[in-house]
Amino acid sequence: MKTPGTIWDKLQAIDRRILYLLLLVVIITPIFLPIRLPTVTMPSTQRLYDAIESIPRGGFVMVSCTWSGGTRAENMPQTEAILRHAMQRGLRVAVFSFDVQGAQLSLQIAERVAREVGYQYGKDWVHLGFHPLPSVVMKSMVRDIPGTFDKDYQGKPTKDMPVMQGIKDIQNVDAIVEIAASGIYGDWIGLVVGANKQMKFGFCPTSVMVPETYPYLASGQIVGTMEGMRGAAEYESLIRKRGLASAGMGSISLAHLLIMALIVIGNIGYFVSRARRG
Amino acid sequence: MQHAFEKIWPVLIVEVLTAIIIVWRILSAQRGKELFIRRIPGLNAIDEAIGRATEMGRPVLMVPGIGGFGVVALQALSIFSYIARSTAKFGNRIIMPVADATVYTVAEEVIRDAYQAEGHPERFDPDSIRFLSDRQFAFASGVAGLIQREQIASSFMFGEFFAESLIFAETGNMVGAIQVAGTVQTTQIPFFIAACDYTIIGDEYYAASAYISRDPTMLGSLVGQDFGKLLITALFTVGMISATLAALDVPALSAAGKWFVELFQIR
Amino acid sequence: MWEAIARFFGPKPVEVVPYYVAGAVIFSVLVIILLINLPSRARKPLIATVTFLAGLFYATEFFLPIDEATQKNMLTDYLVPARKLGSLLAGMTLTLGILSLVRVHGRNIARLRAGWYNSVALLAAMVAMVVFGLMDKYSTHEGAKRVFNVLFEGMLINMDATMFSLIAFYIVSASYRAFRIRSVEATILMTAAFLVMLGQVPVGLALTAWIPRDSMFDWMRLEVVKEWLLTVLNAAALRAIAFGLGVGGLAISLRIWLSLERGAYFEREI
Structure with a gap:
């Protein structure tokens, strides 16, 4: 220089x-x-919120947490916001991860939110643990959810858990929300989303990945997104529970x-x- | 890896048609048909960057990204093979940190072969190809450390890059390296553009080996690719016209438009 | 025949597993010896055939019609074993990767090269993580579990986060250096970048928050401008690049699948 x-x-x-x-x-x-700033909600965040709102009480939502400690600042508030919303709405929630760290971290978040909301493990929500080979799991869950996720994170069988009752295949799932630090949405769209036209697929990426999701938002293959930490802050304001993301704004x-x-x-x-x- | 959708046949037809065009162009190029390829500045800069490293007597860095073993990594290795032939000729030291074990084993073979092809197998140092870690940020810190310690003169980044792209590019910039990058990850292109001297954008990435080697097979494949893109553009145009017709109040035209739109509609 | 193959590769009772393992090892050694001693003229067509068959398997599985009830075709069930085979090969190469790491750093230590102590730290960290990781999974020793917890949650996760956070610093220096209005294009680029950046944060959004929604000036609100720039202009360019990359990927896949490549990767005659 x-x-x-x-x-x-x-x-x-x-x-x-x-x-x-x-x-x-x-x-x-x-x-x-702390600086308190007004929050303006982006249409993509609103669409994700509306999609979860539209699911009737008792509906089944799967939350996949494919992230690790590195992107915790963005993905953790997203996970917390979506879990809190689903649990506040009285939906049945199944959490799992394609990342070892993500499985551990999402379990901690889910346990905390469930405690606060009064959700009971096994009855209202379940953690299905870590699953390697995403595309194999996705392909398999399209036709057989109890077979794909036969055990929870502790190795207990899921088939007798009330939360899993009536869930046979992808046709029984109301929404899938992927919280990820990678472009895994492509696998979901390719393998799962087209198999149930009524099911909503939401995606919560890190901020840097947001631009590549726009074509899929426009096509409707992704129903809505939470764009990094800012998206999480908007979601927190929609569910009226200011948390980590709002504090970081x-x-x-x-x-x-x-x-x-x-x-x-x-x-x-x-x-x-x-x-x-x- | 999906066949969850009922509408697979239109996709099959388009894909097979594109494949036939590509193979046809490759075969005709192999039979000796002359083909033109436009100038790509980023690829011309490769020789300049190697020359600079030779002048400064500092190493050349090659990073094949953090993606697994697949077409993107193979393409990166094909470019690195060309770079390695130049470094073998001029006697530059190279460093190639790798994040995927499968890519590592193939990379070692490719670079060794490049040195052999140039007639300098003794100049190849097996330690120049190093597996660091398959964890994204552990790999990123390893590469950043290498850049700083070795004070590299030139840096080539080709392959699949994610959030670590800017860490590599900015660290390279800090030590004053001349940097050429190319990736298929569209979200990382802006970072490379901001921090590197030359960036290869989009499908230029797949044109690189044809451009560098001028091998008839690859040139033919490149021309075939462009025909494939033309086919897709034609489909877009017909799609747009069909969508417009579908919205018209003329039953026959509207039905025809709807038929075409629905042929490719997934949801 | 398919059922016999499926039975052969299916789960086995514990008492016969060692025989199967021994058989697999002997088989693999024989195959490796055969491959090494194969004349190079025969090796090339063999590689081309295996590559073609492997590619054909995935392509056929993808396009073959599926049974509506089971959502499968005749090849779907073999996807998992095929993938496991891939994982096995990847696992074996990981050993080579680790050997490379040990070789490079072992030499640094043996020859006391500059910064050799860093190599000691690296190898010690690697061994510690493996040992305590295994103890965490297979032993009931509480102390070992605590140590693993410190290594994994206390150190690894936070070091990962630290590296990720470095990007914020690098974005500042890169954008400060790169955004100079040297031409008309650069001016357009920077204006767009400013609008998007302002549209990303509450402070920027507050600037136009006074414009009533659903009024005729609604389009001037920063979030609307930002959304338009990203979803119309940016997404169109992204789509174009994505299609180019898709076709490019198809072309290179075809070259490899059909072995049309002439010495692009391996210059040596194989």
Whole structure:
């Protein structure tokens, strides 16, 4: 990198350590000095909420948590929000994961939310544990859910659990919500979604993955999404239970503003130094 | 891996038709038909990047992404094979960290063969191909560490990249490496564009080996691909017209339009 | 015949399992010896045939009509064994991967190269994770379970999260450096980026929150502008790229499946 000369050159080449320090400050400050910001709900979040709302009481929802500790900041509030909504609505909930860490982490969240809502394990909800080979599981669950998920996370048989009563195949599932850090929605759409036209498929990706879901949202193959932490914050406001995501919105907002300010500063430096050089 | 839908036949017809076109173009190219391929700046930059590493006497880094063994990884290895032939010629040191064990075993073979083909098998160092970890962020930290410690001169990133793409690209930028990247993961392309010198976008990724090698099979396949895209574009156009007709108040036209739209409608 | 094959590969009583394992080992060794000693002229058509048959299996399973009641066709039941075979092969290559790791770092330690202590830390961490991971699963030792918990939940998960969070820092430096209005295209790109960024966060959304919804100026609300940019312009480009990639993937798959590739991956005559 060339050595900056004038102040305008310097504005174009701020040391990255200063940039990182500024980011650290804007992320940490709102954690200690919370900023309450109004939430505007995106149509995609609203659609996911409406889809869960439209399921009659006692309906069966499957929540897949294919994420690990790395993306906990985004995927954890999403998981909590969707589980809380489903449980508040009195739906039967089955949680499982295609990721070892995701199985453990989703169990902790589900246990906590179930305790708060007063849900009973085995009767109202179940955790079906970790399952490797997603496409094999998906293919198999289309025609046989009790066979695919014959045991819960502790190895107990699921066939006698009240929560699983009447669930034979994909035709008995009202909704599947995938909370993921990867593009696993493609497998769901390819293998499962088309097999039950009434079933709703919701997808909760990390923010960076959001753009690639838009074609499927437009086609209706994904009914709605929760876009990263911001989507989770919107969902929290829809279910009227502010949690981790809402608390993080101050940091996210300020970080965005910082990036915009830095881009503007860099461009001012660029324009002025270019004008001076003629 | 699905056959859950009832409407598989239209897909089969389109897919088989595309496949026939591709194979036909490959076979005709193998028979010696001359084919034109446009300039792709990112791929021209490969030689420049290797040249720079030679001048600086610092290593060349090649990352085949974190995806498993499949067409994307094979394509990446095909590009790396070309790069390895150049580094074998000029005697550059290479480092190739790998996240998938299957890709690792094949990569070792491919790079060794490239050195052999250039007549310098003694220059191949088996330790230059390293399996680091199959965990995304463990691999990311391993690669970032290698970039910093080895002060690499050039970095080539081809394959399936996810959230770790920016970690590699920015760390490479920090050490002043010249960077060329290409991925099939559309969400990662903006990160590569922001932090790399050259980025290969979309299906240019699959054109890379044809462009580099000028092998008739690959050139033919590339032209076949473009015919396939034309076929899909034609289907889009007919689809749009059909959807418009379906909305018209003319029963015959509307029925024809609906028939076509429903032929490809999944939900 | 199919049933006989299915029976042969199906679950077996515990007492006969060692015989099956021994048989499998002997069979595999024989196959490997045969493959190594095969003349290269015969090896090439063999690889082409195996590749073709494997590809044909998946393609046929995909397109063959299915029975409505069982949602299967005659090949569906063999998907799982085929996948298990793939997992087995992947498992074997993992051993080679770990050997590579041990070889590289073992040499660092043996020759006391610069930073050799990092290699010690890496190998120690790997061994500790394997040992305590196995103890957590197969032993009842409480101390071992606690140690594994510290390693897994206390360290691994948090280190993963730390690496992921680095991306936020890198986004700041990359976007600060990359977004310069050097041309008309760059200006359009940056304007779009600004609108999307503002539309992503409550602070930005608050700027246009005063415009009444369902009014004629509704389209000026930032979330509407952002949604339009992402779902219309961006999604259209993404679709185009996705189709290009799909066809490209099909082309390369065909070349491999039909062995049309001439020395692209393995320059040596095989």
